[in-house]
Amino acid sequence: MLHAHITSWVLAIILFIIAFSLNKQGKQHGFKTVQRILRVFYLFIIITGAQLLFSINVNFTYIMKAVFGIVVIGFFEMILSRAVKKQPTGVFWGLLVVAFAIVVYLGYTLPMRAF
Numbered sequence: 001m002l003h004a005h006i007t008s009w010v011l012a013i014i015l016f017i018i019a020f021s022l023n024k025q026g027k028q029h030g031f032k033t034v035q036r037i038l039r040v041f042y043l044f045i046i047i048t049g050a051q052l053l054f055s056i057n058v059n060f061t062y063i064m065k066a067v068f069g070i071v072v073i074g075f076f077e078m079i080l081s082r083a084v085k086k087q088p089t090g091v092f093w094g095l096l097v098v099a100f101a102i103v104v105y106l107g108y109t110l111p112m113r114a115f
C-alpha cells in the first residue's frame with residue numbers, strides 16, 4: 001500500500017504540472033481532461049493514505065501527516081482554480097512548497113519505509 005500511495009502522489013504532481021501548463025497555453029479542453037484525471041488521483045492518495053493509517057497505531061504525528069497531505073491537495077486545487085480565473089497564484093505556490101516539504105519530511109521520518 002505504501003508503494004501505491006507514493007505512486008499516486010508522484011503521478012498527481014506530474015498531472016498537476018501538466019494541467020497548470022495546459023491552462024497557461026490556453027488549451028482548456030486538455031486542461032479539463034487532465035484536471036479530471038488529477039481529481040481521481042486525489043482519491044487514490046486519500047484512500048491509500050487512509051488504508052495506511054488504519055493499518056497502524058495512529059499517533060499525533062500521523063494525524064499531522066494526513067492533515068498536511070490533504071492541505072497539499074487543497075493547494076493543488078486552489079492554484080488551478082485561481083490560474084483558470086487568471087488570478088495571481090504566487091503565494092499559493094509558496095504555501096504549496098512549504099506544505100509539501102512538511103508532508104514529505106513527516107512521511108519519511110515516520111517508521112514505514114518504501115525505499
Ligand code: HEM
Binds near residue numbers: 052
Ligand atoms: C499530496 C499529498 C501527500 C503526499 C505528498 C504524501 C507523501 C508521503 C510520503 C513521502 C510518505 C512516506 C513514504 C515512505 O516512507 O517510503 C507517506 C506515507 C504515508 N502517508 Fe502520505 N502523502 C500525502 C497524502 C496523504 C494523506 C491524505 C494521508 C491520509 C489520509 C496520508 C497518510 C500516510 C500514511 C499513514 C503514511 C505512512 C507513514 C509512515 O511512513 O509510517 N498521506 N506519504
